[in-house]
Amino acid sequence: MGIIIAVISGKGGVGKTTTTANIGLGIALNDKKCVVVDFDIGQRNLDMILGLENRVVFDMVQVMDGEANLKQALIKSKISPNLHFLAASQTKDKSVLDSEKIFKLVTDLSAEYDFVILDAPAGIESGYEHTIEFADRAIVVVNPEVSSIRDADRAIGILDSKSQKVKDGSEVLKYLIINRINPKMVQSGEMLASEDILDILNVPLIGKIPEDKGIIDASNQGKPIILDTNAAAGKAYARIAARLCGQEIPLENVEEPENGLMQKIKEMFA
Amino acid sequence: MFSFFSKKSSAKTAKDRLTIAIMSDRKNNDAFPFMDEMKAEIIEVVKKYMGVKTIEIKKEIEDGVEALSIDVQLETNA
Numbered sequence: 001m002g003i004i005i006a007v008i009s010g011k012g013g014v015g016k017t018t019t020t021a022n023i024g025l026g027i028a029l030n031d032k033k034c035v036v037v038d039f040d041i042g043q044r045n046l047d048m049i050l051g052l053e054n055r056v057v058f059d060m061v062q063v064m065d066g067e068a069n070l071k072q073a074l075i076k077s078k079i080s081p082n083l084h085f086l087a088a089s090q091t092k093d094k095s096v097l098d099s100e101k102i103f104k105l106v107t108d109l110s111a112e113y114d115f116v117i118l119d120a121p122a123g124i125e126s127g128y129e130h131t132i133e134f135a136d137r138a139i140v141v142v143n144p145e146v147s148s149i150r151d152a153d154r155a156i157g158i159l160d161s162k163s164q165k166v167k168d169g170s171e172v173l174k175y176l177i178i179n180r181i182n183p184k185m186v187q188s189g190e191m192l193a194s195e196d197i198l199d200i201l202n203v204p205l206i207g208k209i210p211e212d213k214g215i216i217d218a219s220n221q222g223k224p225i226i227l228d229t230n231a232a233a234g235k236a237y238a239r240i241a242a243r244l245c246g247q248e249i250p251l252e253n254v255e256e257p258e259n260g261l262m263q264k265i266k267e268m269f270a
Numbered sequence: 271m272f273s274f275f276s277k278k279s280s281a282k283t284a285k286d287r288l289t290i291a292i293m294s295d296r297k298n299n300d301a302f303p304f305m306d307e308m309k310a311e312i313i314e315v316v317k318k319y320m321g322v323k324t325i326e327i328k329k330e331i332e333d334g335v336e337a338l339s340i341d342v343q344l345e346t347n348a
Contacts, residue, residue, distance in 0.1 A: 149292075189281050190279070
């Protein structure tokens, strides 16, 4: 049985879908079978980030309702044969989600794939609760910014009280990703440092992603930034994917500006 | 160099404010882990007799007395 991981954030716009796409692809590039599922009913976006929007024929709601089977609905990535994608329904309302059907869908997927990654909708409403319901683990994505961190804490609270694993007396393993770190702002004390965020949220860190202009370009083209081996964010996602696949890679200090040494020398002469 | 000395660290302010806000959020949520179930049951009971739109439950502390305030909003045509 594969591992079911929900990607959550509470607040929207922090990079949840970008993270899902990059980590899914990163896992596939590590030779593991991976499927990414868009649970954001009515606001389908993962297809665009993956560059697969033209290939969607059937969505996950149609699979759950028996209007299509999994084979018909799963879309193979152009980049890695190990990665498949299941689209969210764009026309339906999230009220269509039903626990029994979701359980069947994720169980069927975890029988075929090593990793089943669910991209949760923003917010803490029913769509979110259904996404986390049968998750084994959760990746919490935050930005170093007060509203994102506070909303993430609420989402974690719901995960810790409503997931099936917790109801069964077990727990959902959580990992934190801090996204959009601006190293210069952290250095100058204008942005929360990772240690501060870890103190507050108390979730183990699995990776730090620096702010990267290339992200916009990557989503413009539908080519996840992990494919750009020179991009700082791409490298950070590759390390996270490798960690999820069991490799031990020490956490890097992305808060140190790239030109750290030069910066210091310049300051000495300023 | 000038700006380095004149700028106050707002990250520290953020951390302090967040710590307090989150502590209070967590306390409120822990107070009623059964809140959703209770809400659903109250709605069921009231629904037997009239239409219910939403229900809001708050814990209030006044003059050392704790009270549960239950606000049931009825459907307009009920």
